[in-house]
Amino acid sequence: MAVNKQSAAESQAMTGNEALAEAMRQINPDVVAAYPITPATEIVQIFSSFHADGLVDTELVLVESEHSAMSAVIGASAAGARAMTATSSQGLALMHEMLYIASGSRYPIVMPVVNRALSAPLNIHCDHSDTMGSRDAGWVQIYSENAQEGYDNVIQAIRIAEHNEVQVPVMVMIDGFIISHGMENVFTLDDQTVRSFIGPFKPRFPLLDVDNPVSVGPVDFTDFYFEHKRQHHEAMVKVKPVILEIAEEYAKISGRKYGLFEEYMLDDAEVAVVVISSAAGTTRYVVDKLRRAGVKAGMLKLRVFRPFPAEELAEALQHVKAIAVMDRADSLSAQGGPLFAELRSALFDLPKRPLTTNYIYGLGGRDVPVADIESVFNDLLTTVSTGVAGPKVRFLGVRE
Amino acid sequence: MSAEIKQQSMPIKAGAGWKEIPWGGVIPQGGTARAFNVGGWRSEKPVWNREKCINCMMCWLYCPDMAIMVEDGKVAGVDYDHCKGCGICSSVCPPRVKAFEMVPEHE
Numbered sequence: 001m002a003v004n005k006q007s008a009a010e011s012q013a014m015t016g017n018e019a020l021a022e023a024m025r026q027i028n029p030d031v032v033a034a035y036p037i038t039p040a041t042e043i044v045q046i047f048s049s050f051h052a053d054g055l056v057d058t059e060l061v062l063v064e065s066e067h068s069a070m071s072a073v074i075g076a077s078a079a080g081a082r083a084m085t086a087t088s089s090q091g092l093a094l095m096h097e098m099l100y101i102a103s104g105s106r107y108p109i110v111m112p113v114v115n116r117a118l119s120a121p122l123n124i125h126c127d128h129s130d131t132m133g134s135r136d137a138g139w140v141q142i143y144s145e146n147a148q149e150g151y152d153n154v155i156q157a158i159r160i161a162e163h164n165e166v167q168v169p170v171m172v173m174i175d176g177f178i179i180s181h182g183m184e185n186v187f188t189l190d191d192q193t194v195r196s197f198i199g200p201f202k203p204r205f206p207l208l209d210v211d212n213p214v215s216v217g218p219v220d221f222t223d224f225y226f227e228h229k230r231q232h233h234e235a236m237v238k239v240k241p242v243i244l245e246i247a248e249e250y251a252k253i254s255g256r257k258y259g260l261f262e263e264y265m266l267d268d269a270e271v272a273v274v275v276i277s278s279a280a281g282t283t284r285y286v287v288d289k290l291r292r293a294g295v296k297a298g299m300l301k302l303r304v305f306r307p308f309p310a311e312e313l314a315e316a317l318q319h320v321k322a323i324a325v326m327d328r329a330d331s332l333s334a335q336g337g338p339l340f341a342e343l344r345s346a347l348f349d350l351p352k353r354p355l356t357t358n359y360i361y362g363l364g365g366r367d368v369p370v371a372d373i374e375s376v377f378n379d380l381l382t383t384v385s386t387g388v389a390g391p392k393v394r395f396l397g398v399r400e
Numbered sequence: 401m402s403a404e405i406k407q408q409s410m411p412i413k414a415g416a417g418w419k420e421i422p423w424g425g426v427i428p429q430g431g432t433a434r435a436f437n438v439g440g441w442r443s444e445k446p447v448w449n450r451e452k453c454i455n456c457m458m459c460w461l462y463c464p465d466m467a468i469m470v471e472d473g474k475v476a477g478v479d480y481d482h483c484k485g486c487g488i489c490s491s492v493c494p495p496r497v498k499a500f501e502m503v504p505e506h507e
Contacts (some may be wrong), residue, residue: 204422204423213430214429215427216427217425218427234418
């Protein structure tokens with residue numbers, strides 16, 4: 001995110017959930033399905049207040065589960081509505097079946113997701129195991145470091161999902177409690193700016209268009225299913241330039257510019273940490289501290305995980321000597337987390353590969369203090385001096 | 401031509417490639433079940449007897465595949481392209497009429 005030129009006086013103090021609900025109010029979707037789950041409950045709860053106060057034209061559907069919430073927005077989207085819902089953790093897991101119906105049917109649904117650990121054992125705090133579990137569901141995944149990015153990403157997500165060449169649902173993530181319930185200054189756009197940026201919804205094949213009847217959700221056996229999956233693959237290839245094009249346009253109205261990822265002090269970095277979402281704030285602080293001490297430290301914060309920007313990441317990281325890949329989820333493959341697996345694969349084609357190590361961190365909301373990130377950079381410096389990456393998978397902040 | 405307009409005007413042809421069909425499995429027409437021949441699914445077929453039939457239309461009402469053909473308000477036979485051979489027509493035909501007989505498909 002580029003430095004904001006607006007003065008602090010124009011900002012409002014908001015929690016992450018408030019910022020996402022505010023974005024939804026400005027988007028004014030045709031249909032919103034609401035079902036509560038900690039820590040995402042407030043998003044639809046605040047939105048329901050907007051609805052009760054007559055501030056939105058939305059049809060608010062109060063459903064009995066997240067499976068139903070996703071089903072309701074799928075039905076609404078098929079009917080020709082701009083439809084949204086929000087969820088977290090177990091709710092996202094319960095939606096799992098319907099996530100594929102939404103993406104496979106190419107419904108441009110946008111859903112904020114507040115990252116929270118999955119049971120068992122029961123835990124309501126932040127990690128990324130919920131959305132990493134949905135990484136192959138055919139949705140675009142955009143992760144946000146803070147409330148500001150969450151707000152900006154939800155508005156851009158509408159344009160990305162509905163783009164002519166895309167037509168794929170998008171989930172926008174913020175970290176549970178750390179961001180969803182943390183208060184910060186957020187710059188919002190005025191309603192008219194948001195509405196003219198997103199424009200009216202143009203559904204491809206609305207079921208409510210009775211003059212042009214269509215059939216949706218047909219059986220799709222050996223003769224066509226494969227072709228439809230090939231189309232979906234192509235859409236995910238096309239998402240990357242679309243995200244950048246829309247980010248460019250969004251920068252013009254907001255002064256805040258986004259990419260597929262953010263590079264911080266990376267140009268001349270010898271050691272770097274690759275991280276997703278809120279822990280990037282702590283990492284940036286540590287990078288600044290190390291730079292003052294003359295260490296060539298850098299950070300890469302991934303914004304778009306699906307589609308995975310493999311070529312771009314490889315290019316941005318090729319000169320770094322040692323990289324720590326931070327995973328706030330353990331995919332329990334006994335080979336490290338999901339970001340590690342994909343990033344290592346992305347680096348494989350480089351003529352000279354950086355040394356990489358995986359850190360599983362922050363599971364179940366375990367705090368990530370400055371000292372922990374400093375220890376990661378110390379490990380990287382040891383790697384550079386010895387030329388050996390050490391254990392492939394390490395655990396940061398777990399008790400032995 | 402924009403992708404959106406192209407999508408909406410796409411007919412679906414058997415054997416079409418992935419660039420030639422609408423996204424997401426949508427079929428941009430209505431009533432397309434008519435083009436899908438399910439007659440090959442039958443193991444038994446209903447054979448209708450015009451002489452016995454009293455045109456009560458119970459078979460027409462109950463047939464789940466709309467495979468009872470009707471002309472001028474009277475039963476005219478079975479559409480074997482869409483009859484799956486479930487036998488409902490035969491079971492709802494009044495016992496004293498028995499205008500349908502279920503016979504093995506390959507006899």
